[in-house]
Amino acid sequence: MNHEITGKAKGGKALAEKMTDEQKHEKAMKMVEAKRTKREMPRATHKGELKIGDTSISCAVLSNGDRVLVERSVALVLGRKGGGAYWKKKKEELAPILPEFVSANYLKPYISRELEEKLLAPISYIGLDGEVYKGINANVLPEVCDVWITALKDGALKDTQKETAEKAYILFKGFAIIGITALVDEATGYQDEREKDALAKILEMFVASELQPYLKTFPPEYYKGLFRLYGYEYPPKDKRPQWRPAYFGRITNNVIYSRLAPEILPELKKAASKAEKKGKLHQWLSSDIGHPKLREHLASIVSLLKISKTKEEFYNHVDVAHPKFNENYTLDLEED
Incomplete structure (x- = not known):
């Protein structure tokens, strides 16, 4: 039985009949490329x-x-x-x-x-x-x-x-x-359905085995926010431009490295202690995974600094938004 072609199929047949062999070949190649691209897409x-x-x-x-x-x-x-x-x-x-x-x-x-x-x-x-x-x-x-x-x-x-x-x-x-x-x-x-060792794999991806080139990772907004909450003038006067209170390092360990990935802080400290030339902790993060994740985390922390009116409010925001991995202790962040 012969079936009459109607609708889009009829229009497509008429268009195909008007196309040259070169145009048909070009169209076919585009369809092949489109299918290939689609096959390579994640699902x-x-x-x-x-x-x-x-x-x-x-x-x-x-x-x-x-x-x-x-x-x-x-x-x-x-x-x-x-x-x-x-x-x-x-x-x-x-x-x-x-x-x-x-x-x-x-x-x-x-x-x-x-x-x-x-x-x-x-x-x-x-x-x-x-x-x-x-x-x-x-x-x-x-x-x-x-x-x-x-x-x-x-x-x-x-x-x-x-x-x-x-x-x-x-x-x-x-x-x-x-x-x-x-x-x-x-x-x-x-x-x-997450794998039981998913967190361990995250740790493996984060920590690099070799020292990474020094990168200026922490934005000025991060320290500007801390200076404001702790009552310091920013930028600091009568001090070198890069000056900051020593206990800011403990704050950074708390709000950044303790919450970046499971067990990341002790691993970074271990890598730093073994190095002949001391450097910043983030230098031991991998460039492909660790540093991008650190920058993403910093962007979130900076945003929390901006919306916080007090130190207490800031730490409450951090604890809720970025809870520590398997840690139940708190750090004394006040100046000694």
């Missing part, structure tokens, strides 16, 4: 909705272990629905452009080069339904929130834009209840 193994208060963000855990948030979902939660001009520019621009939730010109002064690079390279992956999605690494969202919070603090936003900053602050406070990675794992059910 979602778990998906869910990340609920914080009355907000919800679509999220997934990928086959390579990445935790991602659907890019469009983030924009909707922040109330940044890109208008026609944005989508026209996104379609016409050959180079990638920033997501709609940070694309405004008034936000540019608050977006670091590192954050810009992350946002310009979204993660493409195959969802459980077989469709292609674009997402951002879950760890990037607190940095995005900080952009809006800082812009609001500096008075760079109009009344119509302040609502987004307020939503960003709500999200940021939500992250202070529980770490973003653990929250995504819980929303997707992935926490039940």
Whole structure:
């Protein structure tokens, strides 16, 4: 029985008949390349909705272990629905452009080069339904929130834009209840399938066996925040530019290294004690995993410093947002 071709199939057949052999070959090659690219994309193994208060963000855990948030979902939660001009520019621009939730010109002064690079390279992956999605690494969202919070603090936003900053602050406070990675794992059910030695593997990735070249890792904002909370003038007068109280080192051990990865602080101290030439603890972090994670953690700590009015409030925020790994003791952080 002969079946009449109708609809899109009929239109496709008519178009194919008009194409030259060269055009058909080019189209076939593009289809092969598209299929190859899709095959190489990571696939979602778990998906869910990340609920914080009355907000919800679509999220997934990928086959390579990445935790991602659907890019469009983030924009909707922040109330940044890109208008026609944005989508026209996104379609016409050959180079990638920033997501709609940070694309405004008034936000540019608050977006670091590192954050810009992350946002310009979204993660493409195959969802459980077989469709292609674009997402951002879950760890990037607190940095995005900080952009809006800082812009609001500096008075760079109009009344119509302040609502987004307020939503960003709500999200940021939500992250202070529980770490973003653990929250995504819980929303997707992935926490039940994590390997028992997952934390040990994190430690293995973090600590490098050889000394890394010295990098200026700690931003001025970190020490500026500590100086403010402890009542010191910043930058310090009548002292060398790099001066800071000796007990700030104990504070850094507490809020940074004790919370970066399981058992990371004693391992770093062990590596430092064996070295002939002493250096900063972060010099023994691996460049591919350790330093990027340290910078992400520092960005979060700096944000907590900015929103804290007292030392006590700051440490409460840190304890909630970044609890120590398997440690129940507290450090005396006051000056001797």
